[in-house]
Amino acid sequence: MRILISGASVAGPVLAYWLNSYGSAVTVVERAPALRKAGGHAVDLFRPAMDIIDKMGLIEPVQARKTGTEWLSFRTENGDRPHGLEVGKLMSVVSDRHVEIMRDDLGEILYEATRHDVEYLFGDSIAAMAETADGVDVTFERGPARRFDLVIGADGLHSNVRRLVFGEESRFSTWIGAYLAVMSIPNYLGLRDRMDGITGVNRMVGVYGGAHMDDARAVFMFRPAAELDYHYRDVDRQKELLRRQFAGMGWEVPRLLGEELERASTFYFDSVTQLRMDTWSRGRVSLVGDAGYCPGPAVGGSTSLAVVGAYVLAGELAEARGDHTRAFPAYEREIGDYVRRSRTFAVGAAKRLIPDTRLGLWGLIQGVRLVNHVPTPIARALVGLGGRGVRLHDEVAVKDYPRGSVVRTDATG
Numbered sequence: 001m002r003i004l005i006s007g008a009s010v011a012g013p014v015l016a017y018w019l020n021s022y023g024s025a026v027t028v029v030e031r032a033p034a035l036r037k038a039g040g041h042a043v044d045l046f047r048p049a050m051d052i053i054d055k056m057g058l059i060e061p062v063q064a065r066k067t068g069t070e071w072l073s074f075r076t077e078n079g080d081r082p083h084g085l086e087v088g089k090l091m092s093v094v095s096d097r098h099v100e101i102m103r104d105d106l107g108e109i110l111y112e113a114t115r116h117d118v119e120y121l122f123g124d125s126i127a128a129m130a131e132t133a134d135g136v137d138v139t140f141e142r143g144p145a146r147r148f149d150l151v152i153g154a155d156g157l158h159s160n161v162r163r164l165v166f167g168e169e170s171r172f173s174t175w176i177g178a179y180l181a182v183m184s185i186p187n188y189l190g191l192r193d194r195m196d197g198i199t200g201v202n203r204m205v206g207v208y209g210g211a212h213m214d215d216a217r218a219v220f221m222f223r224p225a226a227e228l229d230y231h232y233r234d235v236d237r238q239k240e241l242l243r244r245q246f247a248g249m250g251w252e253v254p255r256l257l258g259e260e261l262e263r264a265s266t267f268y269f270d271s272v273t274q275l276r277m278d279t280w281s282r283g284r285v286s287l288v289g290d291a292g293y294c295p296g297p298a299v300g301g302s303t304s305l306a307v308v309g310a311y312v313l314a315g316e317l318a319e320a321r322g323d324h325t326r327a328f329p330a331y332e333r334e335i336g337d338y339v340r341r342s343r344t345f346a347v348g349a350a351k352r353l354i355p356d357t358r359l360g361l362w363g364l365i366q367g368v369r370l371v372n373h374v375p376t377p378i379a380r381a382l383v384g385l386g387g388r389g390v391r392l393h394d395e396v397a398v399k400d401y402p403r404g405s406v407v408r409t410d411a412t413g
C-alpha cells in the first residue's frame, strides 16, 4: 500500500515509522528545502508519547538531546524578588514520564530513524489531489504527479492538506484569547539549565537556553482585549504589535524588544488558535497532529497528542488491514476523548499561564510556592482539586497495537 504523508516534523515521521513497520510504502513530502535544524522551540513529550518513543527504540537519543531545563525563575511586574521553581518538581506533579526537547532535535531523531525506509521529498508540496475509486492522484508543485492509496496531512496548524480537502482554516480555527511570539537571541544571559522571566497581568516573557543550544529563545505570551488585526506575512506590523503590548515592562524586556528584536535570526508570531473539526478524515485523506486537532500551540501538550495520534492512526490502519473506511473512523474514535480533553485543558492553561487579573497573578505565584514547598503527592492532590485534568496526558490510555500486524496482505505498494 502506498501512502503519502505531507509534513516531516513530528507527526509525519512518527506515522511514517509505524506505517513502514506494518509494511506500507511511505513517501513524505516536506515543503522546507531540508530538515530544519534551527532548533525551533521547546516541546513536551509526556508519558503516552514517551511510551511510544520507547517502543520505537528512541528513548536514548531523545534523553540525550533533552533541553535540560531544571529551574524556572520568574519575577512579577511590580518588582518583588524572583520566584524560583524546580522544573522536575513541577513536572512530577503533571506527569510521571516527561522530557522537554527542541522540536527540531526531535524531528531530526525521527527523521534519522526513518530515512532509510521511507522516501522523503524535501522542497515540495501537494498542489492538488483528485480521489478516484482506487486511489488519490496527487499533483505536486515541483515533482511529477503520482498516485497513492491514501494521503495523510501532517503539515501542522496551517495545513495545506486540510485546506485542499476541507476548506479554509478560518472555518475550523478558534482564537483562545492569547498570542505567542518566539525569537532566537544570543544567550547573553548565560542560561543553560534555566528559564528566566517576568510575568504581569495579561502578559509574560521568558528566556531559555538549552544544553545543546548555542543561542537562546525569548518567548512572549499575551492576552489582548480583542483579536489583533495584522497579516501573517507582515513581520514589521507583528513586531510593532509586540512592542506595544509589552510597553513599560521591566527586566530584560526593553533590550529584548529593542536591539534583540531588530537582529533576531528567527521570529515567530501567531495567535494561539485551536482547531475544532468534528471529523478530520474524508475519503482517502486524513489528518494527524496539529493539522487535524491542534489544541493550541504551547498550551495544550500538542506534541504528545501528535505522537499518540500518529501511532494510533498507523495501528488502526494495520488492524483494518489497510481498509481506510474502517480505520479512519476507528482512529478518530480512539483519540477523540484525548483531543476533546486537550482542547479544554488548553483554554484553561492559556488563562492560568497569563492571568487577566491581579488576583489570578497572585494565584499563579501561590501555585508556584505550593509546588515548591509541599511533598509531590500532596501537591498533586491539591493541584488536582484546583484544576481537573492537570495530569491529562498521563491519564490517557493508549491502545497497544501488535507489531506483527500488516497494513494489507495484498499490498500493492
Ligand SMILES: Cc1cc2nc3c(=O)[nH]c(=O)nc-3n(C[C@H](O)[C@H](O)[C@H](O)COP(=O)(O)OP(=O)(O)OC[C@H]3O[C@@H](n4cnc5c(N)ncnc54)[C@H](O)[C@@H]3O)c2cc1C
Pocket: 006, 007, 008, 009, 010, 011, 012, 029, 030, 031, 032, 041, 042, 043, 044, 045, 103, 124, 125, 126, 154, 155, 156, 157, 158, 159, 160, 161, 180, 181, 182, 268, 288, 289, 290, 291, 297, 298, 299, 300, 301, 302, 303, 304, 306
Ligand atoms: C511557538 C510555539 C511554541 C510551542 N510550544 C510547545 C510546547 O511548549 N509544548 C508542546 O508540546 N508543543 C508546543 N508547541 C506545539 C508543537 O510545536 C506542535 O504541537 C508539534 O510540533 C506538532 O507537530 P506536527 O508534526 O503535527 O506539526 P508541525 O511541527 O507544525 O509540523 C508541520 C510540518 O509540515 C510542514 N509543512 C507545512 N506546510 C506544508 C506543505 N504545504 N507541504 C509539505 N509540508 C508542509 C512544515 O514545514 C513542518 O515541517 C509549540 C508551537 C509553537 C509554534
